Amino acid sequence: MNRVRLLVFNPVLNVLDYRVPDGMATPLGALVVAPLGPRQVLGIVWEPDQLEGEAVADSRLRPLLEVLPVPPIPAPLRRLIEWTADYYCAPLNAVARMMLGPMAALRGGGTATEYRLTGVEPARLTPQRAAALDALQGEQASIRELAELASVSDGVLRGMVSAGMLEAVTVDLDRPYPRANPKHAAPDLSDEQAAAADTFVAAVRDGGFQPFLLDGVTGSGKTECYFEAVAEALNTGKQVLVLLPEIALTENFLRRFEARFGVPPVLWHSGLKQSERRRAWRAIVAGQAQVVVGARSALFLPYARLGLIVVDEAHEVSFKQDDGVRYNARDVAVIRARFEGIPVILASATPALESLQLAESGVYRKIDLPSRFGGAELPDIQIVDLRSEAPERGHWLSPRLVRELKLRLERGEQSLLFLNRRGYAPLTLCRHCGYRFQCPNCTAWLVEHRLSRRLACHHCGHEVPVPDACPECHTPDCLVACGPGVERIADEVAEIMPDARVAIVTSDTLNTPEKIGEFVAAAEEKLIDVIVGTQLVTKGYHFPELTLVGVVDADLGLEGGDLRAAERTYQQVAQVAGRAGRGEKPGEVLIQTRHPEATVIAALAAGDRDAFYAAEAEARRDAGAPPFGRWAAIIVSSEDEAEARDAARAIGGTRPNLPDVMILGPAPAPLSLLRGRYRYRLLINARRSAQLQDVIRQWLGGLKFPPGVRVGVDIDPYSFV
Structure with a gap:
């Protein structure tokens, strides 16, 4: 009898066996429809020896119903799905689901x-x-x-x-995309850029797995370098995937891509309409989509002829998914390139410490671009010690920063103020009774947004109107905003420079590609004098008239116990500093801080990135932290607090006692209530010699939990809340 084993998309079941009717072709990777009880289920024909499951007698097998009219999922992608599920301790079908398009895309035509x-x-x-x-x-x-x-x-x-x-x-629905022209507008590269581009072009032409770390200062022209590799892939009929960390960066990237290749690339991200996702998915599996630009989910799509992967801004935390399958797209991109046998380029001005360590050990080939393109100079960075140069009472900008802002306005130049905090104020309280507005679903304060006149939770999205009186003591006009957000900084700029044209740039104000495009056009046409923004403005933008960057509170990212806080702060501040002086005019950066002696602040002031990374690496080595050790987290949650606590204690009580594994917790998570669920965490610190995933699977595999309890595993965590 002709039988197949399927990986099925069912939340309870993973693997099922079926009979293949006579005349039906079911190659490995084929997408099929099969009966499951009274329903139908989608599945992928998989290698039987790769899927664990008890064999079913031939007499009990039900026949497949249909083979869907799409190409089979290629073997390299099947191996990637297996690797991702194994490494991140995730269900195989949950990983495989990420490579599917809309269900309508699987039928085709029409x-x-x-x-x-x-x-x-x-x-x-x-x-x-x-x-x-x-x-x-x-x-x-x-x-x-x-x-x-x-x-x-x-x-x-x-x-x-x-x-x-x-x-x-x-x-x-299946209309073709316009074809990109690799010779449309070949750039004039510097000698440094040309050498890097030639290396990438040769790697694409030769094929084979070759991982590169493209380490170039801000404004050095990294994009133009890897665009030459994209052009070579197009010349050879191969597909290219470019991963971006933020949808907000897409609009700017599209303009640069279209200027170079004559047409926009194919997009893949959560903001697309269903018809757009359907069209893109079918073009990708058919090999008709030449260059795909997308968020991390684009990594798992079934490309027909993938020849190059580029991860832009490869240091970005946004590449790590914090729910569902908790994978890091930067790392999985390298693994996909290995399975596909193709080059992969990780591009960044501030690479992750893990990437630098792999480059030093020879796993990645490091390509350096130490100079800005076109003779532009890196900005002059100065520290403003807020202990000796305090802002006026009720203000947040120091006198020196205010003077420089006014000077830029007089010159007709642009300024950027960076504060990684959305809204007007992070806390609102009653000055009469001390009542604080807290989210009912999360352990978090409600953030005041004066533009929308709402109090909002940035974790679950809960919103309420700003009341006229305190809900506790009912005193009218008694609410006080505590601390600054970007809206409050924008108000301060408007107060000190009433003639300045101010733009607030956050995920609240630029929440569609159209709004992002309008902002970029206005900035380029000098219709904006001062940009006030969050981390959304730290990367990807090129405004030649922007000559001043002010970091309002450089210490903000160092708070909260994040184990990567120093590295993340360095990356954010260095990236936002890199927006200054990208044209002919020199740039200046003022970093406001109360801790100028901190290692990360001192390194930023001295422009000594290598010294910072060396100190950070030494601290990580002493702590057994990545890349010298391994981290993993176990997150337990339930809508019932006692249920979550008991489940966490049950996990903690059965912890393995191993010499190369240290387990901390369980303890309430810093966000102990999130989206209505009570949360407990355990943190695992293991030596690199430990088989961490096997330890976790054996530890949790024999435990049973109530239906309301969720137990998540986060390998290489970036979030510790």
């Missing part, structure tokens, strides 16, 4: 109906229709997607269709 504005505008409009008209300018999507964009009901839009305000458009 058309879809989308809607767009006609330009017809009745004399009288309801408030909902007026809001939809404003929100949907230039948009085309399904009724449901348009309703989400406009924050109105489907019924409002269907009424607009009847009124002639929206028209239906038939869209070919």
Whole structure:
């Protein structure tokens, strides 16, 4: 009998055996539909010896129903799925699910109906229709997607269709993408850039697994270097994947890509419409999508002819997923390149310590770009000691920083103020009774956002209007904002420089590619004098007239007990400093701090990155921390606090006693309540010789928990909250 073993997409089951009907072809990697009880389930034909499961007698096998009309999942991707599941202690089918597109993409062919504005505008409009008209300018999507964009009901839009305000458009779901031209606008590279580009081009031409660390200072032209490798891949008919850490960086990258290759790349991220995701997925599996630019989830897509992977801003924490399958896309990208037998380029001005260590040990080949392109100089960095140069009472900008801001405004130059804290103030309290506004779902204060007039939790999204009186003592006009956020800094700039044009740049204000594009265009056209932003502005942007960067509170990232706090602070401040002086005019950076003697602050002031990394490496070595040791976390959560505590204690009580593994906890997590779930954590510190994943699997494998308890494993954690 012809039988197959499937990896099935079912939350309870992983592996099932089925009979193959006569005449049905089921190559390894084929996507199939199979019966499961009264329902149908999607599965992938897998190597039987790679999936654990008890064999079922031939007589009990049910027949497969259908083989879906998409190419089989290639063997290198199947091996990557297995490796990721094994390394990150995740269910195999949860990892495999990340390589699937929308279910409609698996069927193929056909058309879809989308809607767009006609330009017809009745004399009288309801408030909902007026809001939809404003929100949907230039948009085309399904009724449901348009309703989400406009924050109105489907019924409002269907009424607009009847009124002639929206028209239906038939869209070919599989229409091809325009072809990129590798010779469209070849750049004029410096000698340093040309040498780096030649190395990458040769690696793409020769093929084979070759991992590179492209270590270049901000403004050195790293993108132009790896674009030459992209061009070589296009010349040889290979596909390219470029991973970006933030969707916010996509718009800027698209413009640079289109200028170089004549057309935009294919996008893949969570902000795409379903029809766009469907079209992109089918073009990727067919090999028609030449260059795919996306967030970390693009890493698992089933490319037909992958020839190069680029991870831009490879140091970014955003590449680490903190829920579901907790993987680091930077590291998995290198593993995928190894399975595919292709080059991979990790590009960064501030590489992760782990990447530098792998380069020093010879695992990665390090390519340096130590100078800025076009003769531009690195900015002059100065420290402002807030203990001796304190801001005025009720203000957050030091007198020196205020003077420099005013000087730039007089010169017609741009300034950037960086504070990695969204909203107006991180805490709001009652000056009469001391009541503090706290999220009911999380162990966190509600953050005041004056632009939206809301108090919001940045962890679960809970929002309430700012009340007129204290909810505890009912005293009116008694609420006080404590501490600064970017909105408060923007207000201070408006107070000291009323003529300055100020832009607030956060994930709240730039939450769509269109808004990001408008901001970039306004900054480039010098319609903005002062940019006030969070980490969203620390990377990827190039504004030639920006000559001053002020770091409002460099100590903020050093708080909270994050075991990578110093490295992360160095990376953020160095990246935002790199926005200054990227054109012909010299740049200056003022770093406000109360701890100028801290190692990270001193290294930033001296411009001595190597000294900082050497000190950080020594501290990590002494602590047995990555890259010299291993970390893992076990996170236990439940909606019932006692249930979570008891489950955590049960795990702690059965901990293994091994000489090369140290286990700390369980203890309540710093965010002990998150999204309505009570949380406990255990932290594991192991030597590199320890088989950490095997230890965890054996430890947790024999334990049973109540249905309401979730137990998550985080290998190489970045978040400790």
